[in-house]
Amino acid sequence: MRVLICPDKFAGTLSAPEVAAAVIAGWHDTAPGDQAIARPLADGGPGFVEVLAGAVAGRRLAVPTVDPLGRPAQGEILVTDPDDGGVPTAYVESAQACGLHLLSEDERDPKITTSYGLGLLIAAAVESGARRVVIGLGGSATNDAGAGLLAALGAAPIDEIGHALPYGGAVLGSASALAGAPRLREVELVAATDVDNPLTGLHGASNVYGPQKGASREDVFLLDSALEVFAGVLERELPTCPPDLATLPGAGAAGGLGAAILALGGRCESGIALVTDMIGLAAALDEADLVITGEGSFDHQSLRGKVVAGIAGAARDRGLPCVVLAGRVSTGRREAAAAGVTEAYSLVDHFGGEEHGGVEQAMTRPAEGLRAVSARLAGQWSR
Incomplete structure (x- = not known):
């Protein structure tokens, strides 16, 4: 049998x-x-890199990063170098840097958690020589629409007088611009996720997933409003950002990481479909x-x-x-x-x-x- x-x-x-x-x-x-x-x-959440590493030939590279509170953490990326003329691709797992499992119950607070560590993993993938970076989204403790990720790539959100904003989603209501351009070397970005929630609104990242990350009802309203402001900043500041970013399917994945990837000119694909095809x-x-x-x-x-x-x-x-x-x-x-x-x-x-x-x-x-x-x-x- x-x-x-x-x-x-x-x-x-x-x-x-x-x-x-x-x-x-x-x-x-x-x-x-x-x-x-x-x-x-895996569908893009925790275990994404481990599952793929067991199915495809590639190099697993250790990458120092930080957790959702900015503390040192260890991550890794999987880099494939196809010998059939395909595109060199790196696979990155957001949960290694943004994962809810990295925090204790009393540390969970999406008003202050950051996706900066994921930006460090993506930067390492870019430096590895990959021309495509596939980012598994899921299991996040963050709700910052990728603001930390962008900061790690050289495009930190700033307020109207040019001061860099602190970590977290709550302060994004004060965002006015980005301090620079993302350093991506024209690498193609793909978000692997099966979440189709928009960034904001009743079915958005804050309302649907915020409470399980530690957000109170008042926090949810604050975060939803802040992400709406930040979506407008991304549309103004990034030429690659599609219009109506906050309403796009998948933009709300992993606390809005989907929105950041879409704003950087990336696209969303089904995580489970990608994994099942590769294995x-x-x-x-x-x-x-x-x-x-x-x-x-x-x-x-x-x-x-x-x-x-x-x-x-x-x-x-x-x-x-x-x-x-x-x-x-x-x-x-x-x-x-x-x-x-x-x-x-x-x-x-x-x-x-x-x-x-x-x-x-x-x-x-x-x-x-x-x-x-x-x-x-x-x-x-x-x-």
């Missing part, structure tokens, strides 16, 4: 490759003769008998453009059963089935449910739980 294992990360506990390894180990505990193929996935997922699906995917929380958002939804839909189109393994499952059975999910299993339930400490166990022993659930699945599904 050919079992295709293509999970996303379990946020806060395991990377996608670690999830896949645990599932394969469990399956082979019960059915050692089956062929288990790992194709770990050859379609061919693997064509040869599979069963598909196993998963993520930390399988909920209503999972079926709206996330990794699990894409995998389940592709399996359904091929008539394949698709099983979801997750830390927690809150999606209804009927809704999941409509999306192509055959069965869904929760680590919280495996460890006895919420009333018996299942949540804590799922967070502290996820690999052990995945291995046990996968072994049980093999007993049910293996020929």
